[in-house]
Amino acid sequence: MSTELTEAQKLLELRNRIDAIDDDIARLIAARARCAQDVAEVKKANLPDDARILFYRPEREAQVLRKVMEQNQGPLSNEEMARLFREIMSACLALENPVKVAYLGPEGTFTQQAALKHFGHSAVVLPFPTIDDVFREVESGAVNYGVVPVENSTEGVVNHTLDNFLGSNLKICGEVELRIHHNLLVSDVTSVNNISRIYSHSQSLAQCRNWLDAHYPKAERIAVNSNAEAARRLKGEWNAAAIAGSLAAERYELKILSEKIEDQPDNSTRFLIIGTQQVPASGVDKTSIVVSTRNEPGALHNLLEPFHRHGIDLTRVETRPSRSGVWTYVFFIDFSGHVDDDAIRQVLQDLPERVADLKLLGSYPKAVL
Amino acid sequence: MSTELTEAQKLLELRNRIDAIDDDIARLIAARARCAQDVAEVKKANLPDDARILFYRPEREAQVLRKVMEQNQGPLSNEEMARLFREIMSACLALENPVKVAYLGPEGTFTQQAALKHFGHSAVVLPFPTIDDVFREVESGAVNYGVVPVENSTEGVVNHTLDNFLGSNLKICGEVELRIHHNLLVSDVTSVNNISRIYSHSQSLAQCRNWLDAHYPKAERIAVNSNAEAARRLKGEWNAAAIAGSLAAERYELKILSEKIEDQPDNSTRFLIIGTQQVPASGVDKTSIVVSTRNEPGALHNLLEPFHRHGIDLTRVETRPSRSGVWTYVFFIDFSGHVDDDAIRQVLQDLPERVADLKLLGSYPKAVL
Known part of the structure; x- marks a missing residue:
């Protein structure tokens, strides 16, 4: 008492x-x-x-x-x-x-999650059916920003976002990262040898394709609406597994059979904030440019040399066919730093003589978390 | 300067x-x-x-x-x-x-919105395909709470939630309200006389049916995925209107032709939080019971008399056929107050002699906002 x-x-x-x-x-x-x-x-x-x-x-x-x-x-x-x-x-x-934001819909997608993570729930976030629509809405001024996936979604989506920058004057104003690890989950009654079906969202199945080919070549892969749905299906199934995050294992009381099975070890889905704004330096920034080179040997090496010389950290280089000619390429290059930094200003002064065309897509704060 | x-x-x-x-x-x-x-x-x-x-x-x-x-x-x-x-x-x-919450999915629905509004974004909220599934998850202890719609969604859904309580020992632990007003929106180039198509979500079309019958009997009603989608479609259309909230009008720069066109003037969608907990009094509470009456004249009147006598405010009475016999009914009754209040304790003592069966579904805080 x-x-x-x-x-x-x-x-x-x-x-x-x-x-x-x-x-x-x-x-x-x-x-x-x-x-x-x-x-x-x-x-x-x-x-x-x-x-x-x-x-x-x-x-x-x-x-x-x-x-x-x-x-x-x-x-x-x-x-x-x-x-x-x-x-x-x-x-x-x-x-x-209120900030108005267009995102690649429909509602309930990772892109919506990214938009709300970045702008908070007091922002007005609106789904649009295609990446082109998102660009158009921002260009027309109907919304302030757009959010589009740029890495590690289906291959087509990524390229589509990059290609959109070629014909647009929009800037990159920020980036959002959602970190995603995949695991192979089973219920208590399932043993490794019995697995004949593997459920997951089609994107997750694609992101673990090599691992699945190596470890479960014979299991049927079944695409369902979401990874949560995949995990939920396992209840009482003795011959099935699901690919989902560790949270899903906890939620649905499943066993993690194999951890981090994604083919790319750093499997974060990355999104870009697009807008009309040139963002001042925040102190920890990234810059994105797109350049096209003359079609000659060593063009890419020649192009990257000034970055090396000035000690600038390249975070990503993507090669895409140019829209303007056969066998011509454009390179999307991300690097650390802001366009107002001295070193980067110098690189951007050196580049034009080495490339056919140069376009600054924007300097923006590195994803905070 | x-x-x-x-x-x-x-x-x-x-x-x-x-x-x-x-x-x-x-x-x-x-x-x-x-x-x-x-x-x-x-x-x-x-x-x-x-x-x-x-x-x-x-x-x-x-x-x-x-x-x-x-x-x-x-x-x-x-x-x-x-x-x-x-x-x-x-x-x-x-x-x-973290609180685990099952809700009637899929993701992106009003029910998810209600779950997040009530439990915040640190809760783990999981979609389930049917109301039965949500009840089952809570009963099994796999989640702490469930969120199900109870008013003003499609008629079937409401009844289904109520009927589920008849065969369940779950309690009502709370309620959530999302207020929804509908408007008829058009783009600048549309005049009233031209409207031949009206877009909206099927639920919204249903909630404005009488008004539409009276005002636009000949316009084709087209159900689309969401009210936001309906509003967006109007861009450049000269003979269409959309039913959506006033926010959508602002977002898509549309004209509000008619305001608050919902058939029920207080058009809020209401959701119940279900769980195993008996919630103590918060000071501003509601209580829900379900009773079945003997099949005799004046049964409902007789049943409601003690509430009247003790000055208890009835907020809602729903009549549903009983599962146990032909022409027998059960009544779902909501009223202000907590089961620990003196007046309500007395009513609940008076009721048993007037009814065939009485079940307390729970006392819970009135929706805060």
Whole structure:
């Protein structure tokens, strides 16, 4: 009886403390929102009355999030803290003009998840059926930004996004990463030798194709609506497995038979934020360019030399056939740094004499998490 | 030049203030999370080591949210403040055991939206294809809660949820409301007389059927995937309209031809949280019961009399055929108050002599927003 009372007393005290903290948090969030309004007022003061401008600043947001994560000492994970701050910033920003974002739909896809992860739930996010539509919506000014997948979705989708930049003046204003690891899951009653069916989303099946060919060449691969759906199907099945994330194993009480079976070890799906804005440096940035070379031996090597010389870290090079001629290629190149950095300014000055054409797609904050 | 400098200075000062506020918010959120951990520790102290219990308390959460909204003086709306606090509570709670929630899928539906609105994005929410599946998952203990629509979706769905309670021991632990108003939207180039096609989601078309019969009896009604999709289709169409929310009008720059055209003026979609928990009183609660009457005249009147006598506010009565006999009915009754309130305890004592069967489905916090 006496311990129970003590427990009740302890709980009451803790709840009172939480209530006091909540009061402070609410007060501070309101104060933050008022500051955001003041920022908007100051900016509006020098504008005509009817100018609807957007107060979203990708580089500032990235800085805030990085600081929150650096200073975080738990118990919440960096990811959770960043998520809460995204939502707070999203709510404050929406007081003026909610950010309008077009994404490659339909609803419920990873791209929607990426859009909400980046812009928070106070943004207005709208699905569009094709990548072309997303580009068109941003170009027309109907929305402020677009979100499109660029890596590690079906091969066609990636290329389609890149190709769209060739005929567009849109800039890259940011990137979002969703990290995805795949596992082979089975229910308790399944043994390795019995697996004759493997469920997963078609994209996940594609991302683990080599591994499946090597380990389960005879198992039938069955594409279902989502990886969660695949995991759920296993209940009571003794001859089936599913490819899904580790969370799904926990959710559905499945055994992880093999971990990280994706063919590409760093299997994160990457998305680009496209817009009309040239984003100032945030301190940890990336730059994307597209160049076409003259059709001659060593062209790519020649093109990359200045990056090497200036010690610039190339993060990605993609080769795509040019739209303008047979056997001509364009290269999409990502590298660390901002176009305002001295080293990068020098590289971009050196490049034109080495290439047929050069287009800056944008400098933008590296994905925060 | 001098105003520009002043603007820059003002902005810098505001940003510094925001940075300081952010530091405080981050510190307080971490402190709150530590308190939540302490609460869990105190509770666990009297439990066996392997007991995984859930620390989610619906009544406490409702109280916190109501207080936040009462004290809110802007500039953020009550809805945004409540949303941010849901997310903060959701993140703190997930430190111990993330809440697992089954909802009627697929992903991207209003029911998912309701689940995330109620439990926040740190909860694990899982789609299931039927209402029966959702009930089964909760009954088996695989998830902590289920979310199912109960009002104003297609007629069949509602009844199906109610009928499920007849054969289940699950309790109602909460409710969620999503308010939905429909409007008739057209593009600038469309005049009223030209409308020959009306796009919308099939549910929205159903919810405006009478109004459409009265106003546009000859227009073809075309069901599309979502109301947003319907609105988007109008671009450049001169003889079509869409039914969608006012947000869609703003997003797609459409004209609102007629407002609030839903047949039921209070068109909110309501969802129930189902679980195994008996929720303590939060202060503003609702109770749901299901009763079957003997098949005699005046049975319903007789049944409702004690409510009237004790001044209890009935919020809803639904009549459903009983599963057990021809021409027998069961009544689902919602009323204000908690089963621990004196008046309601008395009514529940009076009822058994007036009915054939009585089952308490649960007392739970009224939807906060």
